Amino acid sequence: TGAGKRVSIYDIQPQMWTYERTAEGGRTPYRAFVSIPGHLYENFNRPNYRAILLRGIAWAGRRPNVDALLNENELGDNLRYVDGGPVHPARAAETIEVHPEFDLSLVAAEPLISKAMNIDWDEKGRLWVSETPEYPNGRRALNTAAWKDSGSLQPAAQTRDPEDSISILSDSDGDGVMDRKHVFADKLELVTGFVLYKSGVIAATSPDIWFLEDTNGDEVADRRTKLYTGLGIVDTHAVINNLRWGLDGWVYATHGYSTGMVTSPDGTKEFGRDGSGVVRFKPDGSAFEQYSSRNGNTWGLDITWDGQVFWTQPTSGTVLFHTVLPEHVLAKGRLPATTSGNGMITGQKTFPLMSWPEQAYVQIDQVGQFTAAAGCAIYEGGAWPDEWRYAYFTGEPTLNIVHHQFVIPEGVSYTTRKELGREDTEFIRSRDLWFRPIETRVGPDGALYVVDFYNQAVIHNDTRGPLHGPANAAVRPDRDHYFARIWRVQHKRAAKLDVPVLDRTDLPSLIRTMETSPNAHVKGTAWRLARENHASDARVAAMSRPMGSRALALYEEARVATTVADRTALLDTFAAASDNWTRSAIVAAASGQEPAYIEAAFTHQEPEGLGDLVGAIAPGALPDHASRLLILAAGAGPSARALKLPVVRAIARMEGGSIPVDAATTQALQTLLDSPDTGAVVLPVIAKWDKAGALRTAAERRSRGFLTELNSAGTSGERGVDLAASLIAVPERRAEVLGVIGSMLADPALADALKTRLLATLGEQAGSDVDALLVASLARTNSTPIFDQIVRRPEASLALLAALKDGTISAARLGPGNLARLRTHPDRKVASQAAASLDSLTAAGGKPDIIAALLPEVEKPGDAERGKALFTGACAGCHRLGDLGTSDVGPPLNGMGAHGRAELLAHIVDPNREVDPSFWQWNVTTKKGETFVGVIASENAAGITLRSPAGDVEIRKEDIATRENTRLSLMPEGLEGLGGEALRDILTFLAGGDQKFRLVDLRTAYTADSRRGFRREEDRDETVTLHRFGDVTVEGVPFFVMDPARSSTGANFIALKGGPGQGSLSDEFPQRVEIATSVTAASLHFLGGVGGWAWPAGGDQARGKPAMKVLVQFADGTSEEHVLRSGEHFADAWSYADVPLSTNAGDFTRRGQLRYFALNLGKSGALS
Template sequence: MINNIKRALQLFLCIGLLNQTLQAQNDLQYIPKPDLKEELASFSLVDGFEINLFAATPMMEKPTQINFDNEGRLWVCGSHLYPQLNVNEEPSDRIVILEDTDNDGVADKSTIFYDKFIMPNGILPDNQGGAYVASSDKLIHLSDTDGDGKADKSEVLLTGFGTEDTHHTLHRFGWGPGGKIYMQQGFYVSSNVETAYGPRHLNGSGIWSYDTETRRLEIFSKGYINPWGHSVNYWGQSFEADGAGTGFGHSFPNAVLLTSPGESQALPSLTPNSPKASGIEIISGKHFPPSWTGNVITNDFRAHITDRYSLEADGSSYIAKLEHTFLKSKHISFRPVDVTMGPDGALYVADWYSPIIQHGEVDFRDQRRDHVNGRVWRITAKGRPLLQKPNYNESSIPELLDLLKADENWVRLLAKQTLKTREANQVINAIDKWLGNLNSQGSDYDHHRLEALWTVQTLNLMDIDLLKSVLKSKTASARSAAVRVLYYWNEKVPDALVLLETAVQDSDPSVRREAITALSKFRSVEAFNTALLAYNPNMDQSYSFALRQTCRILSKYWLPSVHNGNQKRQAEDAALIFALKATEDPSATQPLIDFYKNSKNPDAGILTVIGKMGEPAQLNFLTEIIASVKGHPHKRDAANSLLIAAKNRGIFPTKNKDKVLQDLFTFGDEHIQETACSLTGYWKSTKFIDILKQKLSKPNTSYAIQESAAQALAMFNTDDIGEFFVQIISEDRSITTTKLAVAALVQVDLDEGVETITQLLNKELDEETIDYLIKTVIKKEGAFTAFSSALEGKTLAAKTAAQASRFVQASGREGAEELMAALAKAGSIKTASGDANYDRSTQDLMTKLKYGDAKKGKEIYLRPQMACTTCHKLKGVGSSDVGPDLGSIGASAPADYIIESLIEPNKKIKEGYKSSAITTINGDFYAGSIIFEDANMIKIKTSAGTEVSLQKSKIESREASKVSMMPAGLTDSLSESEFIDLLKYLTELGKSH
């Protein structure tokens, strides 16, 4: 009763809010009415299928996840509170159970199971009348002890999940084939969970596995940006959709996908050029056409599309191929966020329903957010019979075991879940009988036995004989799944290492990959040596990554045995070399050097490792290679490695430096000459100053060498060097030489340097040169102020001043505004803002958007002077990653957001694209976004699009920029109609495939 009143009240409030919302949006004219018929009419579906409404508000909450139980009831968790609880507001998000009691494909009964949550993002029925729920910082189990269909007991199972970003909190629950619960969390949260087995910390995204029987919580895999959906295929392999990355990928224990804090390497998704995806289901069962079995369905929620991919085994992982668009809507509020197959074999799509998604880019309290509506749509195959739902709870144990033979993935899963509720001994006895009666010639024989093994695992029991027998299956995928069971049972299996020794040498790479991963659970050198048996030079990416992880996890056992000489090794032990490199541990450097020394056909990669991790004495090994062996084939690798050590770590060799330089300058090719110049500078080898001077001043030297020589000379930082630069500049040589000399002069004599820049800017210069000169100023501490003073009273061409000003702004450094003002004054130009040829009011532009021409807009986008393509890619196409990929900007961002981003880039900096300015103690300067950071190093993607790794101890200063890397005023030169065309083009990007 109380619930009904509440619901009525809520509805009343909702309608009130809705009216307000619509009124407020009248000007924008693009918030559609939440009309179900209109939305239904907006769908286009691939041939052979039809769609109907299964349920909508007020029967349900705005859905974040949907999951069926073994009685065919659909559990919906959702949130009208998203993205943030109001101040002093009581939690009121609901878990709703939907039922289709007359089997007509439309829900006719709705029960509010619980209504006191804050943004629950995961729901999993326990098939005993209760459910597991992801509630903000907690994992909760709800149960209905009095059988009235409503939760009356809420038990907190775990606390401490991160809440820093409400669409990254604990979410998306599902049963694994072995009975564990798998749960995900996103990029922005940090979890500290207390368990009976110890605290569990996970920074950033990953999958958790939770064992409801033993209450054990573990990290299954890490990575992705915001994994939002996890599905398991016929053979137990995991696939995750990435709601903030690219499409979906293949996950396995110890895997790191895309990115994860503190991880220096990661695997790509299976669909690297696909849009963000939410919710994932793997098609199975007799209702869908047979050719669809095993296909992946996932939602491009930004573009209002549900996609279909076919999946094919490839080495130890998979290849995914995008098929014809499955479902598409023209309705901008259709937001498919979850997808699951239902008891009748149909596909159910949860529709979050909102014109606005996410909560970073649009205000938390933006009126256009829909807090009311949610839908579940049901898709059926035309002319194909629907399935009968098994009556799990009334089936006998043998009947339930027979359901393990079903084609439908969910039937087998629910059968196992139901078996868990029966007397374990009876189930075990019945399994023995059931196994004995299987037809060993049947095509699914291996899979049936695997299901029996998973049932034992689900019951939290062990059956070593069954495990051993499934490990010997004819079907590789069954063997691979059995090895995964061994991963979980690990040291409890008596002769596990013997079994794994066979598995790492299996003929199938996916079995070997699983075996490598399972070995990471065994705390011994023996396990490591067994894993190395799986090494081969042609490992695929996932396989190689699995081996790398096992080597790293076990390194505390085996690395000491390498150091004390106990580790057996052969001269050409490529596997051990792989393992040593994988550790990224400085103590692995010496053993690697020894390998290099003793090998007949040494691995040049070892030389790079020395530069990255070696001590000065170990760098001497590199100088020895160059200095003492004439024409050594790895001379270039050794020189590069020395430069890495000098540049990134400030570490130099102690011997043979002059000999090395002599050799490199005498015999080296272009590239080596360039490296030699840099080394001369870092090493401050005065003997070679004259060579550097020659390299800079000689007319025919290549640009790369000239630049390297100029920068190296500047490192000497003495008066006569400054005089030399001044002389070069006065000789009025080519603009290239002059520019390089000026840049170098700034390093050694700031005042003189900025003075010459001011003079130089008076000449007719191309954009590239201006950019170079400004970058020089940006790099130097205090140069902004000095340059501003130098400009005082001077005049510049307006065009030059404007261009220079743009580059200054792009740097995002402190003092940029002052310098921009000085440039504007010298060039007698108006500042960038307020200079546009059109009315910049967002609302005004919005109303004119309908007159825009996307085709013309594309031409404007591609104009070189607009510079859009200089920094942005479109769906992975393009040369630079400086700014975000705009391939689906239209589908993800509302038009007003795009307008503001174009006019005032600083107001809308996309997550992950905030720029930082870093100066090293060597005086090197880098501006760009930080893409990786741990305690020791930092990896920065510069505004030029290149990646640079830097040792933290070598960083002198570091500033987080408050401004966008995108210069303001880029669109100022456009006419209003051109601006509208460009806007139109951008708003349509990603709206169709």
């Protein structure tokens, strides 16, 4: 080997290598093959080991055929399906546990198919499948050695044709298992979804979408038409996926965070960005748009026969979404913070068949919940009992489960619940570590179909720090490109549905199928065929199917409302609505009719409930109708106060255009000025638009009175904030009002919500005087909202840096998070000055050095209660953990303690080592010069919602000057500045939570295998004959029982030296074991309490004798010893005798018993 590194047969470690060398003077090189296996001798006789050993001998002996020494049992399936590896398809069902009401059967597997990703059925009932052996890298060039990265099917041949395909499967012998495959389209690269269309399919192979067409009837695609290009592909598991037909003739799909700029194939037409959530496009290549936007990877879509759009999002903590209002509606108007989708199944605990010690991976995020949910099926199959209608199914491949919940109507959307009596289990779960369910669909026969990507490798984008390859997949050597399974799940009492063969030319038959079939897939296929082949027939138009929620239906109805009566009825609906989707639907429908709706609101019988509507739509009526609205507001009575204020405020904030201040408008302004309700809010309008000065004297008099009121001791709260917001726009009062605002911001009695309004008012004002006030207020209060307002303003940020430099504000007081925001400020001048000046104020040191220095400190026992308080103050503004935190700025942290303190510390100190693209920081600068940073929570054609610790900010695209993806984490660097003690306590809280019990990991202490006897190995009944494994609960206490088949050493419990002697195996057990732990405990709970030859087997003389000693060492150096005695704590393992200090644990053994007991420690403390 290179670099002077050598291997040696004298190294005491498992190893395997070859050696070839030509001796000096020799002509033929000699060869050596070396294999030194580990100690588990069972492996020596496995076919796979024998095969490689005999192949090595044949190679060393220069046999031309290296398989020459092998027999049939050492080749073929015996070599492919080995113990501990993939399970043969014929035996795979044995590893899968299914809901007891259902049967599971295999539909297709390798070698017929490889790496199946999506399925669908055509009008003949035939199963189509897309296969992606190219996943994840495709033909991209590797960025590391080929042996390290198995993400490419053929890493050395990137100029080759790609090998993904779409095929038709058939069952020639009627046994239910597919045995023939006809390839419809080959040479595809990374196909992640398709729909059947006309005489072919529309397929997604990012960055392109293709129509693959059969023009001559041989069921082979001979014409390929690119419909769209430019789709995002930076991460191949976050691209467009799961294509589905909508009832409106659009193709819908889910989409991950790999965003691009979608265009026509020739680039002449731009359709906009393709972002996370749901997208849709027309099959003729004419339109592509975002349908539902939500930050996070998204994989799984279903559209029901009544037009509801449901989708699965793996990584956000909320699994299932229902699109209530699409983005094209929200782009026309909405109430603040209204999102497109309604999220369900949030923070759902999972119940895999294997406990975490048995699983191959610790989930990267959302540990114990959903981190990679894939697939979305809403059951409308028509074959199962009625209670299963609208049941939701999704896979979680990292945990080898398929999850189920019932979907129940609630308002304009839905809610979900688990099946009663099965709250603590899953619909399907497996012990096979290769079982990876990534797709769920309901077929035309009424069964649920599950696509199993069958791969030992899972986790594409591993954010824990490993090298990532060209498709943003973690580099690893063990990704599979061969195996695949498709499973059929059918209810035991399912009605038998005959799958019809539909004739696309027979419209009456298609209509009859839509009217009578109980199966939504069959109905949908008939509807597609009717649209494709009979679009001009009036009967097809008459059967038009609705798409979307009740809120969307209301929008469609409202947007064509043209009469006063129609608008009044919609205003009644708005006032009565309890959800913002219904209210936003009416706001959006009013787009283009704003003056008419505002007039209708002012004449409504109950205008007080319509203020939000008027406030949302008034800007759309400006500037053209400003005078008209002022006159309308001035003429309204006192009951319309809730409408007058938002109208006048909208006009005060109006930018661009002008207000023709004629006599009627002047009179309206005078009336509003004289009114106690509107006198203050109209001052900015007069100051800005009364160019002739007709109202100057009256306005000056009123502003003087308002200023006196503002300065009076009795004016505070909302009235004071309203007055300040109005008076600051009057140039003559500005300086004095700024002083009052400074005092109000420093007033601890003023509510935070009102301070936020004051800061928003300051944000609308330019000028160095405002910058100085903000910096001075920060120095007095160290308020996070004030800092947020400062960093929006480049000049204020520079003023803050000057204050840091001259010592007015200390870097320590500002904190590492805020310092990092200055260093990464979108304004280059601010960022460069911050980097230069802050380096001298903060400690230096490389990340690895900092982590190495802190690790010994954070590994010590910490204070979880103090850690919770620190987490609440420093972390909960961005992260959710249990019931802490209110925002999804960063990823949720539920279960993250399972990753251990060292890994978590690395992410805290170095948050940019690996960043989930869902949480990339975006820098946005507006045309006014304001700067914003955050993650993009949602986006549509009209604007983006930027999420940061300061809250959500909606920014219209027409106001954006620049937007930059930093590819950095919004989590600040420099958090090591919190100090080792604080970080230790935070990590203690993260790792411990509020759990009453903590499992102690015994894996390093196991000494015995429950499959082997104590006296002689073959006496398998003379041991603790365990037959129940995994997570168990005894008397309310959780334990984990290791399955020896899953143990890395084969050992699965602790047995210590003892027994009859005479050469028994029990003599070889150790006398003592040590178990390192860092838990804090007041008691220890044991599952065991049995011994070979313990009382009563040893007679009465055995009663009271020490069976085991437990020495507990505390972190403070103290210790205590507990003696466990035969006949008191311990009983004979092979009898059912009772003893007073332990209890029978229940059914754990084939023979004899297992017992439970607890030891109360002398004190509660941290253990070592």
